[in-house]
Amino acid sequence: MTDWFTEKQTEHVGVTMAIEETLHSEKTAFQQLDMVKTRQFGNMLLLDGMVMTTEKDEFVYHEMVTHVPLFTHPHPKHVLVVGGGDGGAIREVLKHPSVEKATLVEIDGKVIEYAKKYLPTIAGSLSDNRVEVKVDDGFAHIAHAKEAYDVIMVDSTEPVGPAVKLFERGFYEGIARALKPDGLFVAQTDNPWFQPELLAKVYTDIQEIFPITRVYTANIPTYPSGLWTFTIGSKQYDPTKVASTRFHTLETKYYTPALHMAAFALPKFVQDLLK
Amino acid sequence: MTDWFTEKQTEHVGVTMAIEETLHSEKTAFQQLDMVKTRQFGNMLLLDGMVMTTEKDEFVYHEMVTHVPLFTHPHPKHVLVVGGGDGGAIREVLKHPSVEKATLVEIDGKVIEYAKKYLPTIAGSLSDNRVEVKVDDGFAHIAHAKEAYDVIMVDSTEPVGPAVKLFERGFYEGIARALKPDGLFVAQTDNPWFQPELLAKVYTDIQEIFPITRVYTANIPTYPSGLWTFTIGSKQYDPTKVASTRFHTLETKYYTPALHMAAFALPKFVQDLLK
Structure with missing residues (x-):
């Protein structure tokens, strides 16, 4: 049975x-x-x-949370992933040759332990020598960082349990301080069908802190509604204006440079949420 | 309970x-x-x-199956919907002022009857005086039509039951004859996550019949995987090359001209299915 x-x-x-x-x-x-x-x-x-x-659909989330911000930044060297203990975002970060160091700050060491054991195709890159793994509170880590990162990715759970603080305005202010003067960050911001207020609130908070704020989407079959949003806050570089010469070839299953641009064309009802 | x-x-x-x-x-x-x-x-x-x-998510499917082909054709006058007994595609077709006549051919009159009764916001336009409703076999209707339509939309169920014939190569050949010399058609072609072979087969069939074949996607939360595909076969007009002056303002909740273009940027694994 x-x-x-x-x-x-x-x-x-x-x-x-x-x-x-x-x-x-x-x-x-x-x-x-x-x-x-x-x-x-x-x-x-x-x-x-x-x-x-x-294992079967993780590539969508991990490629889209990574390659959109990393191609937006012209020379990302030091990248921070907050959460993301499964290691999938780190695996994609390491595909960018400019990256010298990728730091993972995951609050729950058990996530890392069991991802390594049962999701080896996702977590395998955590042992790469460019990767630093810290089992620590991402909120506290951000609060102590100053101009340390080129790109930060907030690869959190939904805003229940330990991730609640990662959807607060104070966290995004900390991220702005933790980024270098030309840095940018991305957060997963749930789905607009069942959580429209969440996306609208986070967008407003980020927009009040960062000069450039952009929302993009991806289809993830196992996530609620299948339509996932990501929100970028950027100090200088616009993810919708990446020079075509910036893109280098990557082995991907979802991401393409054309899809990078297309992902920012939002359904009308999502646009309306951001007004 | x-x-x-x-x-x-x-x-x-x-x-x-x-x-x-x-x-x-x-x-x-x-x-x-x-x-x-x-x-x-x-x-x-x-x-x-x-x-x-x-009622809550129908707008995605109906706007995307309609406005993409109708904005691609420079002056659609006579439009045929095969299937689509709920009336949603017809409702969207009527938003285009160039349309003089919209014909619906639905095999199952009960679908129309109960859509009118329980889905009035979707089926309400079926009583418009530009609409002709025929309870008939779409396959047979197509087989008897010659250069009759500017745009045909195949708004079918999945390829089980009465819709099986609507996924066969012979049906697309009939559509090519039923279209005017500059006509085009669209078919819903299921999702690439769980039905990759179906999309690949239909795409190949259509590509062998029509000089221009294009696939686009939309997010539909209540459909399998949330990622739906539509395939266009066109004799002359390319849906990815619509002049910006062609777009007129429509009241929509999903479709925008920018999303029209973006919807053709396919995830890498979907591109690979079409090779």
Whole structure:
């Protein structure tokens, strides 16, 4: 008999998936962590019952959270990933030859441990010698950093549990201080179908702090509504005005330079949320 | 107690929705028809247990299946919708002032009947005096039409039940004959995550018949994977090269001229399917 896992994405809608096997379950110091083997999407990491990443569709999120900001910056050398303990964003960061150091600050060491064990194609790059892994509170790390990073990626869970602080205005002010004078950052900002107020609030907060604020989207089948948003705050470089000579060839499954540009063309109802 | 409806989108993954009330259930001459009231998406039409349209997210599909081909054609006068008995595509077609006549050919009169009753915001335009409604087999209708239409939209169900013939090469050959010498058509071509072979096959078939073949996408939360594809076959006009002066202002919730262009930038893995 097949077990089914269901994530209630809202009170009234959910996704349900056939589960072959539960690989690990644990209440960590921060959240409930489950690693399961699904029949459709391969191994899947759940935190507090929400789908974080799966082997089959993780490339969309990780390519889009990484390559859009990293191609926007003309010479990213030091990159910080806040959250992202599965290692997928780091794997994509390392595809950019200009990157000399990639720092990961993940609050929950258990996420890293079990990603390495059960999601090796995602977490494999965490042992690269350009990578520094810190098990620490991202909010506190940002609060102590000054002009340290070219690009920061906020690869957080949804705003429940340990990630609540990562959606607050004070966090974005800290990020502005932690970035170099020409730095930029990106945050995952959930979906506009079920969480329109969240995107609108975060956009407003970021826009009050950064001179350039842009929202882009990607299709992620295992995330609520399938339409995911990312918001960039930038001090100098505009992600919608990247010179075509900037793009170098990368091995990707979702990202292309044309899609980079196209991802900023928002559905009308999403545009309207940002007014 | 709340009832839940689950559509198994593949053998291993599904969407589940809270149902307030079942409004109508009937086995028609062609398929199982259910109209239910969902808590998340308003009233929803199911055919053979598959989500066809909901009040809350229908605008995406109907705007994108309509406005992309209709803005591509410089002066669409006579438009045919094959399927689409809910009336949503017709509603959008009528927003184009050049359209003199919009013909709907739906095989199942019960779809039209219950859409009018329970989806009035979608089906309301079917009584417009520019609209001709025929309850007939779309395949046969196409087989008998010669150079009759400027734009044809194939607004079919998935390729099971009565719609199987609408995914066959012979149907596209019929469409080519039914179109005027500068005509074009669009078909919904399912999602590339769970049905990659279908998209690849349809694309190949259409490309062998039409000089211009283009695929574009839209995000539809209630459809499998959330990423839907549409394929255009065109005799003369390229949907990726529409002069900006062609676009006139429409009241929309998803479509914009910028999104029209952006929708043709495909994820890398979708591009690769079309090689």
